Amino acid sequence: MDERRGSAASRGYGSRWRQARAVFLAAHPLCTLCQHDGRVTPATVVDHVIPHRGDQALFWDASNWQALCKRCHDAKTAREDGGFGNPGDR
Ligand SMILES: [Zn+2]
Numbered sequence: 001m002d003e004r005r006g007s008a009a010s011r012g013y014g015s016r017w018r019q020a021r022a023v024f025l026a027a028h029p030l031c032t033l034c035q036h037d038g039r040v041t042p043a044t045v046v047d048h049v050i051p052h053r054g055d056q057a058l059f060w061d062a063s064n065w066q067a068l069c070k071r072c073h074d075a076k077t078a079r080e081d082g083g084f085g086n087p088g089d090r
Helices: 015-027 032-036 070-081
Strands: 044-046 065-068
Touching: 015 044, 015 065, 032 065, 032 070, 044 070, 065 070
Parallel strands: none
Antiparallel strands: 044 065
C-alpha cells in the first residue's frame, strides 16, 4: 500500500521485485500448495520457500520461489512467525 512505510521497498527490492514477481506469476499462475491439495486457485503472491530473512542471494534465487494464493501465504507466514502456536508443525 504505502511504499514509503513498507519495509520491503526500504530494503531495496521495490520495482525490480515487482517485475520479477509478475514474470514468475505469469509462468506459475496457480497456487502451488492448493494444487497439492487438488484445488485450483490463482496465485497472487510469490513466496520464498526458505525464508530469506534479508539474504539477497536467497531472495533473488528463483529456485527458492513458489507461487501461492494469499490465503496459503498468510497461513505459511503465520506458521513461520509462530503466530498460530503450532509446535507440532515445525
Ligand atoms: Zn493456495
